[in-house]
Amino acid sequence: MQLDVFQVDAFSSKIFGGNPAAVCPLDVWLPDETLQLIAAENNLSETAYFVRSGEVFQLRWFTPAVEVDLCGHATLAAAWVLFNQLAEPTDLLRFSTRSGELGVRREGDRLFMDFPAKQPEEVDPPPGLLQALGLRCAEALYRTDDYVVVVEDEAIIADLQPDFAALAAFDVRGIVVTAPSHAFDFVSRWFGPRVGVNEDPVTGSAHTSLAPYWAHRLGKTVLSAEQGGVRKGQLICELLDNSRVIISGHGVLFMRGTIFI
Template identity: 85%
Template sequence: MQLDIFQVDAFTSETFGGNPAAVCPLQTWLPDATLQQIAAENNLSETAYVVRNGEVFELRWFTPTVEVDLCGHATLAAAWVLFEQLGENRDILRFATRSGELRVRREGARLAMDFPARQPELVAVPPGLLQALGLEQIDALYRTDDYVVVVEDEAIIAGLNPDFAALAAFDVRGVAVTAPSRHFDFVSRWFGPRVGVNEDPVTGSAHTSLAPYWAKRLGKCSLSAEQGGARKGQLHCEVLDNDRVIISGHGALYLRGTIFI
């Protein structure tokens, strides 16, 4: 069997930036074990699989170790492949996913993803979290399916060097650490060793929590953001009144090839 595969750098307009994701368009679904094996072989933070079903595309995301409920950068990558490589000429793509229907539309040179917003709730800091992050103190801790750790200096973000084994012990999808920024409305880094991704360069799904937090704190609905450590990407977020958040960014093709299985 031969399968097409694309690798797209999401949330950047240039290769070697943003967050790479593999995209495999399929005619029909393969066994879950095969999908997981391909994702493990790709060894990227996410591999997206797309199957057309009438006017909707079924979309699933796999890390090297597990299937996940939502992935922003691999959704953007999948939409980019459909628009730019496979000739989809409609303005809006509809995806059926484990998190409900997601829509991606063209917005000038960017692609805009319409996701459900997740309102972070203030929680107590669990024992060991600060030590795992290498932090002495934080401003606040919030939770959705991720921990959202708020600090007040973006230099702290750049200097993070977590203990990934210790972070993997916490019962959350991942840990986002965020701060206000001089050049963007906010910056962040995201760590997910529990789901097989020590650090994700740019995590669109994390911004479904980060954007509502910063929108409330800054009193504005349109936000600029940058995420990453050594490798960075940029996002634009718009928090809507209907518990949705629009997350937009660019994509850049790195490779197109064939899988033989």
């Protein structure tokens, strides 16, 4: 069997930026074991698969280790492939996912994803979390499906050198560290060794938690954001009144090929 595969740098308008995701269009679903093996072989933070079902596309995301409930950058990459490589004529795509129906629309060369917002709840730091991140203190700690660690200065984020083995012990999808920024409304880095991704350059799904926090703190509903360490990407988040967040960015094709299985 031969499968098309695309590698798209999401949340970037230039290759070698943003977050790379693999995208595999399918006619029918393959066994879950095969999907997981392909994702492990791709060795990217996410591989997205989609199957058309009438006017909707069924969409799933796999890290090299597990299937996940929501992934922003691989959703953007899948939409970019449909729009720019597979000539979908519509300007609005509908995806059926484990997190409900997600919409992606295009305006020019920018893609806008409609995701459910998550309200972070403040919690006490679990023993060892700050030490695993290499932090002595934090302004606050919140939890959704990730821990959200707030620090006072973006320079702290740039210097982070986490202990990934220690972070993998915490029973959350990942840990995001965030701070206010001079060039953007906020910046962040996201670590997910528990799901097989030590650091994800740009995690769209993490911004479903970050956007509500920063919108409340800054008193604004449209926010600019940058995520990443050595490799970075940029996003715009718009918090809506209906508990949804619009996350937008660019994509660029790095590679197109064929998988033989």
